[in-house]
Amino acid sequence: MAVGRIPVPRAALVLYLMVGIANVLAFGYQFVMPRLLRPAEFAILTQLFGILLVESIGTQVVQAATAKLAAQYRARGDDDALHVFARGWLRRMAIGAAPPAVAIAVSAPLVAPALDLTTFSAAMLGVTLFLSIATTFGFGLLQGLGRFVWLGACLIAQAGTRLGLGALLVLLGLGVDGAFAGATLALVASSLLAFVPLRRLLRAPVVERAAEIGAGETRFFLLAGVVILAYAGLTNVDAVLARVLLSASDAGAYAGAITLGKIVLFAPVAVGFILLERTARAHERGEDTDRALYLALAFVVATSGAVAAGYAIAPAFFTGIVVGGQYPATPALVPLYGLAALANALLSIWNAYFIGRGHMRIGIVLAVALVAEVVLLVAFGRDAGSMVRIVAGVAVTTLAIAVAAFAITRARR
Numbered sequence: 001m002a003v004g005r006i007p008v009p010r011a012a013l014v015l016y017l018m019v020g021i022a023n024v025l026a027f028g029y030q031f032v033m034p035r036l037l038r039p040a041e042f043a044i045l046t047q048l049f050g051i052l053l054v055e056s057i058g059t060q061v062v063q064a065a066t067a068k069l070a071a072q073y074r075a076r077g078d079d080d081a082l083h084v085f086a087r088g089w090l091r092r093m094a095i096g097a098a099p100p101a102v103a104i105a106v107s108a109p110l111v112a113p114a115l116d117l118t119t120f121s122a123a124m125l126g127v128t129l130f131l132s133i134a135t136t137f138g139f140g141l142l143q144g145l146g147r148f149v150w151l152g153a154c155l156i157a158q159a160g161t162r163l164g165l166g167a168l169l170v171l172l173g174l175g176v177d178g179a180f181a182g183a184t185l186a187l188v189a190s191s192l193l194a195f196v197p198l199r200r201l202l203r204a205p206v207v208e209r210a211a212e213i214g215a216g217e218t219r220f221f222l223l224a225g226v227v228i229l230a231y232a233g234l235t236n237v238d239a240v241l242a243r244v245l246l247s248a249s250d251a252g253a254y255a256g257a258i259t260l261g262k263i264v265l266f267a268p269v270a271v272g273f274i275l276l277e278r279t280a281r282a283h284e285r286g287e288d289t290d291r292a293l294y295l296a297l298a299f300v301v302a303t304s305g306a307v308a309a310g311y312a313i314a315p316a317f318f319t320g321i322v323v324g325g326q327y328p329a330t331p332a333l334v335p336l337y338g339l340a341a342l343a344n345a346l347l348s349i350w351n352a353y354f355i356g357r358g359h360m361r362i363g364i365v366l367a368v369a370l371v372a373e374v375v376l377l378v379a380f381g382r383d384a385g386s387m388v389r390i391v392a393g394v395a396v397t398t399l400a401i402a403v404a405a406f407a408i409t410r411a412r413r
């Protein structure tokens with residue numbers, strides 16, 4: 001096939017190292033922006049990214065489902081199905097993403113005042129939605145085909161462009177608009193790079209099995225959508241609600257806690273990419289899938305767990321390093337928010353495992369947890385401390401249910 005690969009174990013290690021570089025650059029963005037922007041502006045930027053993550057849930061669905069199906073066809077050696085899938089779904093993604101992206105951009109003058117955003121930033125939410133779909137489809141193909149080095153390069157390009165251009169535009173006086181524009185241009189850079197190794201696959205001739213193959217793929221995309229939608233909402237809805245429910249000072253402090261929490265979520269990124277691909281491939285071949293899961297969980301506990309433990313031991317120290325001294329109320333929130341982030345980091349590993357095996361009922365658990373979190377935040381989230389307690393309680397409970405679900409399904413095998 002035209003999508004040659006280097007051996008998976010070595011590529012997986014390289015991916016982890018490259019994702020580490022991308023995470024450093026992403027941390028650089030989180031480190032620089034609280035210092036270049038005022039606390040109120042930084043809260044707006046945090047809200048923008050929260051909205052972007054919630055509105056672009058489809059892009060996360062695209063990557064996870066694409067990786068699963070590409071790995072499945074690869075395991076079968078079904079090149080025809082892979083060609084049909086890559087070409088057909090790229091076209092469908094572009095056609096499907098265009099209307100909502102245009103609608104968001106056109107309605108920006110009406111949406112911006114309601115969300116307390118500038119018209120430019122509101123319009124850019126539509127642009128980023130469209131770009132994210134193309135980018136993550138390419139990422140999903142690279143992930144499913146085991147092209148981990150190219151995937152790592154794309155992640156580095158995206159994080160580096162976001163940091164460099166975002167900081168430059170803020171320094172030029174564009175404020176939040178500049179910071180968010182840098183993130184949008186980063187999607188352009190990573191999208192162009194992702195399609196370089198896939199160009200021959202996407203030019204492959206269409207075969208006759210499109211209808212047969214497409215029906216099963218559509219069903220899986222829909223089921224994966226439930227899982228990813230619920231998880232993304234669960235881990236980002238508090239960022240969106242914070243500026244609505246909290247005072248300006250509390251919202252700024254909470255934004256600082258969210259920023260530290262994102263660092264805990266960095267480690268599972270590469271691990272989840274590798275675990276989903278290996279689980280899908282092993283499951284398709286009838287091989288053991290649990291060993292990779294245990295290794296992934298152990299790695300996340302060792303890395304993200306160490307960061308969360310540091311937050312519990314020295315919250316003021318780490319708050320000063322990450323977001324600076326202009327958020328005096330943040331250290332009190334960090335220990336418990338770090339625990340919530342660790343629970344969500346482990347939950348992301350379980351999601352990759354369940355999607356890789358095609359066990360999509362986990363989406364029901366996540367959807368119920370999301371509804372519970374929203375209800376509790378709206379009803380009882382009157383200050384930053386109460387919001388952190390609610391988020392942590394929901395995260396730990398949801399993780400416990402996922403572990404119990406695995407134990408039950410494993411006992412039934």
